Amino acid sequence: MTALLDATDSQRAMLAELVAGLVAAEQTLSSMQAARDGLLALAGRLAVDIARQGRHPDHGDLAIRTVAAEIGAAQRASDRAVERRMSEASWLVERFPAVWEAQGRGLISAAHARAILDAGAHLHDASERSAFADDAVALAQTTSPNRLRPLVRRLAERFQERTVTERHRDAREQRRVWVKDAGDGMADLGMHGPAALVHGMFDRLSQMAHAVQQENARAERGATEPSPATPDTRTVDQLRADLLSNLVLTGTPAGHDTADGLLGELRARVEVTVPVLTLLRDDHPTAVGAPAELDGQTPIDAETARHLTGGAAGWDRVLTHPISGAMLAVDRYRPSEELRRHLRARDQHCRFPGCGLAARKSDLDHSHDAAHGGKTEHRNLATLCRRHHTLKHHSPWQVRQRPGGLLEWTSPAGRSYLDRPPPRPSVVFAEAGVQDGRGAGTGGGAWDAGADMGAAPF
Template identity: 75%
Template sequence: MTALLDATDSQMAMLADLVASLEAAESTLSSMQAARDGMLAMAGRLAVDIARGAAHPDHGDMAIRTVAAEIGAAQHLSDRTIERKMAEASWLVDRFPAVWEAQGEGRISAAHSRVIVEAGAHLDEAADRAAYAAEAVEVAVTESPNRLRRIVRRLAERFQERSLTERHRDAHELRRVWVKDLDDGMAELGARGPAVLLHGMLDRLSQMAHAVKEENARAAQDASAAGLPADDRTVDQLRADLLADLVLTGSPAGHDTADSLLGEVRARVEVTVPVLTLMDDDAPTTSSPAELDGTIPIDVTTARTLAGSATGWDRVLTHPISGEMLAVDRYRPSEHLRRHLRARDQRCRFPGCGITARKCDLDHNHAASTGGATAHGNLAAFCRRHHMLKHHSPWHVDQTSGGVLEWTSPTGRTYIDRPPPQNTVTFTSADPVTAPF
């Protein structure tokens, strides 16, 4: 059977129209994205111009944060996301104008632009960038972004004045590790570093995983004869488990102190779990799940394991009907107010920010120096970025009852940020509430 062999003339004409319409829609979408980048770049320039006019010592950093916060709050996006988009847009518009113009004309897509800009990011001379961009755009018109990536990398090398060794030395300064949260209580761990080391790490994990896999295969027959379950983990699963073992239990031999202080460091996480979930054997299907850092659901088995090995718990008391947090206590109280605020706020209280509360500063909404009380009604958790924004920009915050924050932006807009709901079990007024005596 040959595909579309039996299609009628009208069906083929409809297909041709759809292809043309999709092509036009994609071209229009690319043009609109280019227009958005132009406005984001303009917003960045405006912030820098304001800072330059006032001779700000930070060279516009706080002004850019303030503008990004204004745009982000209006679009219900994190200001970090907006600032990153402003930087990316400025890089495209200012350093690769020919690429931006080609996207605005609908000749290439935003994906093509990203590939071209990333490959030519290290070209310092404007003339080199212009010559590179002109050739790259012509290639991009007829190639997919995936194919284009290899071509423009080679093309950019022709215009590089600095050696790969020099560029690698600079790139080495950007090494880092990060976590990306996923669904179903899972997350991804990413790393940026020298290619040789990362490929070596993966190879060592693979060798270990294959060795365990072979040993498991030899032991499977004995396990079956004894009526025991066999270890049937895949190589991918074994690599992940081995990485967790090495990071969580191994010692950093190459970096530890003379007193082995780094080897004593233990991983730390914060988990909230309803007490009924811990008590109920059928919790996976009948109760609320546990949460990591107030945002990421995790399975009940993991939560129970962590609870059983914890040296101490913070108890969060909630209203049985509304679920509102009432108080926080501990059998051996310590820094009571800090625990209360971390449990209440769970994350940075600036609109759109998701930095967990344990990584935040506790700030007086009304300064203590002007009579502000050191109490939960005048304190909130702000990440360092938004803590600085509050003190060094026109953004203003007031706290009302229930921990509700009212933020006023530099343009006069008001944004309400409420404490996140607690991870707890609630009851309706008709539900019987009995105490376990």
């Protein structure tokens, strides 16, 4: 059945009106949230002014608690929660006024604002923070919060006084594991550690979980008579949790391994994008941007990137434009599946508007169906996750690919959405002495490596 194919013109018109109404409602909510943040920030400033006026030795801490308690009592809310909101609101209003203003005008949502604040939290220079905020707001008006996060993290690197390597060395000191009790005899286990290790751990657990499911399916197909044992119906999430428990408590995936011990042989895999000069030397004095990125999302330090890529079995070279950073081509020393690598490198994630699922977990789809004469070439292919691949083929959603990998989507209600390929992480160069990170570049490029991970001293 094709979704909405049988909708009448009046139903389509009603859908268009509903979408327009929801957009207007969301803009109003964003404006009201910004207004609330303004009032909370003003309350915090009032408390500090009162404390300064009385020369309180605690620099306003007790005054802020008192004001938070007053607001909390009136709102029937915890004063601790109100104090936290006051702090967050002050951070937004006073340090990122352009972001607050954009939210107040309904141009971006609170989720967009949070992504920008998280990325720029460590920018101390007011002029650099302002420049970052202006560029980030412009990006936020064109994409969803989940897609925005890696873009603004990458953008913030241009304005950082300290390199990723320097900050990562300090951040590693904060690594920790914690437990949070939950109901019904359950608890949560959390870990804060180097991104390369955390992603690698999760990937290895995922491979193990899928291997267990495949082994169970093969055993069921090969059984000649009903097994007295209860079938293993655990989900992938449940298997990940069980495997992690066994690995931590016993050091081996006991009770979950295959007959041939295949789980112990699995190696985690992460995708690392590294500008070529990162591999050749330490931070270049005129280089702009992050030294490397993990899965196109998380900036990592140069030392970790060099360690991971040093053992990579293969490389994809990604050539980028020296000024715009747009991807031009992909090649490899040992070419194979060139077109697939080109599209994964160009798209980086599912190309349906707002979706951020990684390209390596998505399908390749012909924008103009192959069954109707569509060519199998990069100008007619894009990565779509299974959810949006299915939506494209079984609903009135339509897509047309334009030059430069630009996808023009048309919704059942007749609205048009443009989805642009995300920029590649790439080092560009500015003239010596230029510090704002936005000068014209003279060259760029990066390398993608799939790195197998074992234990490593990061």
